[in-house]
Amino acid sequence: MSNSSIVTGYPDGTFKPNDRVSRAEFAVMLMYMLKPQTEGTALTLTDTSKIGAWAKKAVAQAVQAGIISGYPDGSFRPDADITRAEMAVMIARALPEGRLQSG
Structure with a gap:
């Protein structure tokens, strides 16, 4: 993933493979994996101001693509640890129709 620039590490040059991953x-x-060709939509999440500049475009693209919709209270919680269930939902929403088939 590093060779494909999907994971680039932190601004200080470190890479923390054992750290938790935030939602942002x-x-x-x-x-980065999907490489959308859009700038994304205007964010209306209640905590948009908490999304770092480094993540705003990606979150906006994910919202536009229907991958992220936020919590019922309208928040995204960018710094919260992402759960496996949340990852699975985001990945499933990102997959083209028909890619998830049994057998």
């Missing part, structure tokens, strides 16, 4: 970090990784 996962959104960035997923959008």
